[in-house]
Amino acid sequence: MRTKTLALSALLGMLGTASLVAQSNVYSVNAVGYINVTLYPGYNLITCPLIASPDNTIATLLNNSTGAYQVGTGHSALRAATFQYSNGVPGSYINADQANSTFATGGWAGGGATTINPGQAIWFQNPNPIGGAVMTATFVGTVPQNNTPTNFQLPNGLTNIIYPNYNLMGSIVPMSGDLATNSISLFGTNAASGTLSLGPTKNDVVFVYDPTPNGGGGQGGYSGYQFTVNPARTHFAWSPDPVTATVYEGFWYQSTLGTNSLGVPTNNYWVENFSINP
Amino acid sequence: MKKTLTVMTLLAGAVSVYSQGAVAMNDYNGGSAGFEIQVFTAQSLLNSTVPIVDGIYAGFEEQGQTSNSYLANPGSTVYHTGAPLGPGYSIGLLALDGGGALLYSQLTSVVTLSSPINSWYNNATSVTGGDNYGIWNTPAVATVAGLATTASVAIAAWQNSGAAGAATTLAEAQADGYAWGLSNIETANLATGDNSPGYLPSTITSFSLAQTVPEPSTIALGVIGASALLFRRRK
Numbered sequence: 001m002r003t004k005t006l007a008l009s010a011l012l013g014m015l016g017t018a019s020l021v022a023q024s025n026v027y028s029v030n031a032v033g034y035i036n037v038t039l040y041p042g043y044n045l046i047t048c049p050l051i052a053s054p055d056n057t058i059a060t061l062l063n064n065s066t067g068a069y070q071v072g073t074g075h076s077a078l079r080a081a082t083f084q085y086s087n088g089v090p091g092s093y094i095n096a097d098q099a100n101s102t103f104a105t106g107g108w109a110g111g112g113a114t115t116i117n118p119g120q121a122i123w124f125q126n127p128n129p130i131g132g133a134v135m136t137a138t139f140v141g142t143v144p145q146n147n148t149p150t151n152f153q154l155p156n157g158l159t160n161i162i163y164p165n166y167n168l169m170g171s172i173v174p175m176s177g178d179l180a181t182n183s184i185s186l187f188g189t190n191a192a193s194g195t196l197s198l199g200p201t202k203n204d205v206v207f208v209y210d211p212t213p214n215g216g217g218g219q220g221g222y223s224g225y226q227f228t229v230n231p232a233r234t235h236f237a238w239s240p241d242p243v244t245a246t247v248y249e250g251f252w253y254q255s256t257l258g259t260n261s262l263g264v265p266t267n268n269y270w271v272e273n274f275s276i277n278p
Numbered sequence: 279m280k281k282t283l284t285v286m287t288l289l290a291g292a293v294s295v296y297s298q299g300a301v302a303m304n305d306y307n308g309g310s311a312g313f314e315i316q317v318f319t320a321q322s323l324l325n326s327t328v329p330i331v332d333g334i335y336a337g338f339e340e341q342g343q344t345s346n347s348y349l350a351n352p353g354s355t356v357y358h359t360g361a362p363l364g365p366g367y368s369i370g371l372l373a374l375d376g377g378g379a380l381l382y383s384q385l386t387s388v389v390t391l392s393s394p395i396n397s398w399y400n401n402a403t404s405v406t407g408g409d410n411y412g413i414w415n416t417p418a419v420a421t422v423a424g425l426a427t428t429a430s431v432a433i434a435a436w437q438n439s440g441a442a443g444a445a446t447t448l449a450e451a452q453a454d455g456y457a458w459g460l461s462n463i464e465t466a467n468l469a470t471g472d473n474s475p476g477y478l479p480s481t482i483t484s485f486s487l488a489q490t491v492p493e494p495s496t497i498a499l500g501v502i503g504a505s506a507l508l509f510r511r512r513k
């Protein structure tokens with residue numbers, strides 16, 4: 001029931017069909033959904049758990065051809081900005097872009113090549129002053145499932161690799177609420193429950209960023225969740241629990257796994273399991 | 279055998295001394311030829327258009343104008359809104375021996391300065407005008423480890439103290455959540471051996487500190503501390 005609730009809330013009520021046959025025991029292959037995104041003034045940590053067409057670049061998902069992501073025009077325009085982070089060892093920001101007043105190529109000065117693939121998260125900076133006007137976006141695309149063909153947007157199916165230290169990421173599957181403990185995600189305990197899932201490690205930290213005026217902006221916008229021993233010292237759990245985020249909200253995952261005896265970085269894995277068909 | 283080893287060690291030491299490249303970190307030479315730029319506090323979002331990505335830290339800043347004109351804009355066509363740097367900020371050099379770096383992450387901060395650069399021209403010194411000029415006033419020499427006669431270099435500027443204590447390096451300032459910024463990356467000629475160190479490359483422009491993305495590293499300590507406190511209280 002929880003899976004259904006999460007999945008259905010994530011699909012936001014719109015399920016389309018790519019190949020639908022109205023006969024019993026014949027199911028649609030794909031589910032298509034959309035997500036309405038609110039981008040508050042200041043920084044927003046966003047993810048797109050949908051496979052968009054033709055791609056998941058910001059030129060597609062955050063199309064600025066009409067100037068939606070700038071305030072004013074010409075040289076005096078305040079322009080939205082994005083930052084893409086590459087997880088790995090060492091992790092690093094690899095791309096930064098700003099809305100372009102010429103509106104060319106999706107209206108991004110850097111060409112809009114920054115991606116927000118399922119499982120990835122990027123920073124979006126709304127240039128309006130804190131408390132000012134929000135910006136919006138609507139992400140449309142196919143919902144990733146267990147049977148989604150492996151391609152450049154889902155290189156590891158529904159498995160998100162977590163590298164040592166900082167990772168900027170989101171759920172591959174659209175879901176909101178408790179990110180860690182549900183039947184879509186296998187990341188709620190530290191017991192190995194899948195072929196790749198190692199589970200969180202002691203002192204791992206998830207940072208969720210609140211972009212609303214309530215979040216305070218800047219570093220004060222972070223809420224930290226640490227995987228640590230519970231007060232009764234009976235087991236490890238996320239503290240606070242649950243780890244919550246909205247359907248398009250990304251987060252930092254700080255993995256405490258380091259390197260093995262051969263000096264090779266030790267990765268962790270967040271495995272998700274989702275299919276709309278029985 | 280022992281003698282041979284000793285001689286080899288001494289020779290190696292000699293080679294390393296003469297293979298290190300030096301560059302003068304002077305900014306503003308009394309109006310004479312040399313290196314002259316200004317460094318500013320973070321500019322408005324409107325003027326912060328140059329992306330700066332350095333590992334886990336990122337932001338946008340303003341860069342421009344290859345020589346200072348005493349309180350002029352760092353960019354040649356826009357007006358700065360932030361103040362020039364003064365006391366409370368430090369300057370350092372990032373470098374890659376041999377040159378060729380395109381990314382800040384390719385530069386290393388292991389550059390030795392003959393003295394910390396944290397004093398600035400202001401009204402009390404020789405230049406007339408406002409309170410601070412964004413022009414540092416420490417004639418230090420930077421030594422870049424390596425064998426080459428050129429290096430890719432970028433100037434780093436950062437807030438050197440705050441709630442988290444003193445920050446003597448760019449990395450410390452970034453980890454502490456302090457303001458920081460980087461110049462464009464250019465190629466510097468390094469002096470080796472008995473040659474006098476040359477100036478920083480004149481193609482490095484004035485720049486501002488960055489409007490930075492909130493980074494989580496300083497929060498981590500707070501979370502761990504808060505968790506420990508919570509655990510103690512419940513106990």
